[in-house]
Amino acid sequence: MLNKHIPIPLYYQLKEKLSAAILSGELPPGALLPSERELSDHYSISRMTVRQALGEMVKEGLLVREQGKGTFVAEPKFNQGLLKLTSFSEDMRNRGLKPDSKILAIYVQDATPAVAAELRLEAVGINQQVIVFERVRLADNKPMAYEISHLPLHRFPELEQESLHSTSLYNLLEEKYGLVIRYARQTMEVGLSRPAESDILGIPAGSAVLKIERTTFDADDEPIEYVKSVYRGDRYKLYAELHR
Missing domain, CATH: 1.10.10.10 (Winged helix-like DNA-binding domain superfamily/Winged helix DNA-binding domain)
Structure with missing residues (x-):
C-alpha cells in the first residue's frame, strides 16, 4: 500500500x-x-x-x-548510437534480435533533383537513374522503421534483382561489388507520422517518429546511397558518449 x-x-x-x-x-x-x-x-x-x-x-x-x-x-526503447555507422541488420543482430525486411517496392526511376544532388548525378553524361528500395525494417517480426533507399544505377547494375529480405544491403554491396563503405552524413529530426507511414509501422496516425536522412560514401569519397527513414518514436532513443 x-x-x-x-x-x-x-x-x-x-x-x-x-x-x-x-x-x-x-x-x-x-x-x-x-x-x-x-x-x-x-x-x-x-x-x-x-x-x-x-x-x-x-x-x-x-x-x-x-x-x-x-x-x-511499453516495449523497451533501443539506444540509437550516433557515432558508429552500421546497417539496420547489423544493429539488430548486435542487440540479440532477428532482423528482417518486408520489401514494399523495388523500381528504377530518374533521380529527383534533390536525390541527384545527394548522389552527385548532376554531371553531364552520368546516368541519372536510381534504384529505389522501399522497405519495412523488422526486428523479431515487429515493424521498427520504414526506409526508402536510392542507389545510383550505373554503380550497381542488376541490384534490383537481389533479395534483401534478411540480407544487409551494406554486406551485399561489399561482397558483390567489392565496395568499401567509409562513412556517412546523417541528419535527424523529430516529427509526426503521416497516415501511410502509420499504417506501415502499425502506430496511431500522428505518432512521434524519428526522421533520418543519410548519405553514405565509399573509400573514394563517392556517395553510394541516399536513404530516408522513419523510425518509431516509441521504440528508439538517441545515445551518444561525449568527451570534453
Whole structure:
C-alpha cells in the first residue's frame, strides 16, 4: 500500500511502485495494467491521482494507451548510437534480435533533383537513374522503421534483382561489388507520422517518429546511397558518449 503519512505525493509513490514492477519484469512489455478504477480501489486513492501517475509514465515512455483497449507496458526503447555507422541488420543482430525486411517496392526511376544532388548525378553524361528500395525494417517480426533507399544505377547494375529480405544491403554491396563503405552524413529530426507511414509501422496516425536522412560514401569519397527513414518514436532513443 501507499504511505499517506509522508510528504511524498501519492501519485509519485504509485508511479515509483509501477515503474519498479516494470523494471523488475513483474510487469513485462505488453502487459495490460489494471483499470484506473481498479488501481484506485486497490490503493485507496482517487482516480485523479491514478490518472496523474499513469499520465507521467506515458510521457516517459513506460506506458502506452490504446483507445478502447486500456493502458499497456511499453516495449523497451533501443539506444540509437550516433557515432558508429552500421546497417539496420547489423544493429539488430548486435542487440540479440532477428532482423528482417518486408520489401514494399523495388523500381528504377530518374533521380529527383534533390536525390541527384545527394548522389552527385548532376554531371553531364552520368546516368541519372536510381534504384529505389522501399522497405519495412523488422526486428523479431515487429515493424521498427520504414526506409526508402536510392542507389545510383550505373554503380550497381542488376541490384534490383537481389533479395534483401534478411540480407544487409551494406554486406551485399561489399561482397558483390567489392565496395568499401567509409562513412556517412546523417541528419535527424523529430516529427509526426503521416497516415501511410502509420499504417506501415502499425502506430496511431500522428505518432512521434524519428526522421533520418543519410548519405553514405565509399573509400573514394563517392556517395553510394541516399536513404530516408522513419523510425518509431516509441521504440528508439538517441545515445551518444561525449568527451570534453
